Amino acid sequence: MTQALQNLFWIFIFPGFVFTVCLGLVASWIVRKVSALVQWRVGPPFLQPFYDVMKLLGKEVLIPEEAQQTVFKAAPVVGLAGVLLLSTMLWRITIDPTRLFVGDIIVAIYLMVLPSLALILGSSASASPHAALGTSREMKLVMGYELSLVLAFIVVIIKSGGQLSLAAIAQQTPALSISGMLAFLVALLCVQAKLGFVPFDIAEAETEVASGVLMEYSGALLAVWKLVQAMMLVALPLFLVMVFLGGFTGALWAGIAKYVLVLVLLILIKNTNPRVRIDQAMKFFWFYCGVVLVAAVILAIIGNSYGIKWL
């Protein structure tokens, strides 16, 4: 009984829902504030992301007449569940790495793709031409970066000697080698696309498809999507920190610094680039990133079999 209660506490309070949401909203404030400073603006007050979500929760939910109601309403919840589980799992491993099994890198990859799939489902259920266009773009984008992301993790798995457990992977710092660094950079761009940040905000592209995938969402349902995005902003950089940068194994401040570093890198990429076209994005991930990663995998295999750590 206590075990069950404790599990619920983990999922819903700490390090699950409440903790991740609060941290995520703070992170989204950082994104907005830093973007504003880069653009010579003042930026929003600290609590603005909280206000936004609160306000949306109180707004009327409008659902298009022709929408597939159940899927349309269920999709944000599915997305939320996916990112919640991912975040809880990652933090559990960070806090208590000695626990036998919480999940390995394969589980994490599957959980990471859930919010995108939910978004595709939800927007395609909305019967809006703008959303349909957004859906097709999101699908292409997922197909584009998913391969690169998996290849990047394969580099890490090779570097760690075939380990799949996240706890074990988080003990090492693959980014200190050439192949690991290449994989990290590509994974960073994949995360950029997963977060829907410029230059890969193609599915939402305000000035083209008027927020595309999210177009028909309003009120509480939109608030849930905003929460999913905020939580992704916690989970995805944390995942990168754990897989590539050695996680929170050292001092706590070092771990936080690594997380902030990844976040700032994402923000800077977001603010120094225009949006690319979907065909350009797919080409980028398949050909350029693909070639880089194949090279990285080869380097990692060579490095591993000859014991050269820096390759």
Next chain:
Amino acid sequence: MNQEELNNRLSEIEDRLEAIEQPADNRIWLTCDAENSYAVNKFLFEEVPLRFVIATGIDSDDCFEVLYHYAYDQTGSIITLKTKIHDRENPAIESIAPFLPGAEWIEREIHDILGIEFKNHPDMRRLILSDDWPEGVYPLRKDTDLEAVKPGNGETPSRPGFKPSPPKGAGQTVSPILAVGPFHPLQEEMEFFQLTVDGEIVTDIDVRLSYNHRGVEKISESLQFDQIPFLVSRICGICSATHPLAYVQAVEELAGITPPERALYVRTIITELERIHSHLLWVGLAGHFIGYDTVFMWAWKYREPVLDLLEEITGNRNNYGNVKVGGCREDIPNELIPKILKELDQIEKKTEMLTKAVLDDPVLHARLKGVGILSKEDAIKYAVTGPTARGSGVAIDVRRDDPYAAYADLDWNVITQTEGDVFAKAVVRLLETFESIKIVRQALKKLPEGPVAVEVKEIPPGETVGHVEAPRGETFHYVRSDGGNRPVRHKVRAPSYVNVPSFKASCIGGHIADVTITLAAVDPCYSCTERLAVIDNNNKVIHDYDTLLRLSREKTAQIKKELGAPELKMEDI
């Protein structure tokens, strides 16, 4: 071809014309009968060839007139073909749109406002009248009592502005239509683009304009010559120096007035400062449209000092109200010149940085190069002007071709690019900004002493045209006077009127992601008209402007009451 050769070319069709008048070297007026209009227009556009500017429809007392204005840029000539339609009951004339797509809109407009039918026009839908305007009422006919017109009586017009949506079901496949507008994050103003899409590719595009038609040409007929500059400067916040200037030059030409030298320089300085801020504004917006908000914010920050300078010179950031018939209203004080020069250095430095950042960015190259190409042939066919034409290798610029103000005395270049894509237009605008800075600098240094205005007594009867190079292209005004103190007809053509329709040539076949930036690349400016109404599906007005205003005020009062705020009184303000 020089002026003499042009005159010889024009005399080739003498037998089809009733008259050729040439009040000035580069102003030619041809008159012909309505039956000959098609042939003469075809000759002028295809054989000579001239650039189509616009057409003007006029309700003269005994007949309707359609004036086709053409320009010959090598000599800066404006050639106007006047045709008269004597049948007032069923006025009709052959359409020239089949060979001149740039005339499609204006013929629709003339049909809207005067009821002249254009035979063989490919698409006679409404252009500027709203969908609730009653059929058969033509606002610019002199005998129309506008007070008696009751829009929104529930009748669906036989010529709606929208393309009717295809019927649902019935087993046929219908291409999805993507709506950009009437309100869309892409556009600052109201216009409605219907994109028919096949996946990511745009297969057709249609536009509906005039959600905000203010009837400037009609208002202008009720104002005195002296008041009109204030009206036309409000057509557009960004072209608020060029519209009055084009009008004033037309009237000055009619009255034979030469403004003092210093006034010409002051006009030059103000219009060039306007061009600088307008081009910077476009760079920012273009950045925003492709999701590059950092460029958006930076460009607009660098634009601010230009607006401050304009405010210091004229008293206003926009709507300067500085030109008048006979000169300028306000002088540039000599003690201000060193300050302006210093600010210009700063602006130049920052624009250089911005230009470098934009032109060296590889992602921007990937995003803008080869996108939305408007070929030189299409640029001529659609009769586009300004940076849109110059980006496609058509080297026209009114400032050089038909010099006005002080441009002939100053040293500057016309910037052209041959590619015709969005990137080329961006390059043209950015480099033009530097030319403008150069012009302002020289004009300030050369600024002659003396008065800035001469007195104007009377405007004689007659008709005249004036054109000016606005930031977006050629702004063209036509004025007809009967010797009174008000014009009997005043036609305005803003550059976007010819630039926007070129999307048919540059957008179809492109990606949706590219279409938005292509639409924006002509720097569209919808100087349209004012009317506010809430319309239901049957085009019935359910709230007019007054009711909406009342509802809005009531709601404010209600909210205040709920908040317990004290009643706001006039004395407090």
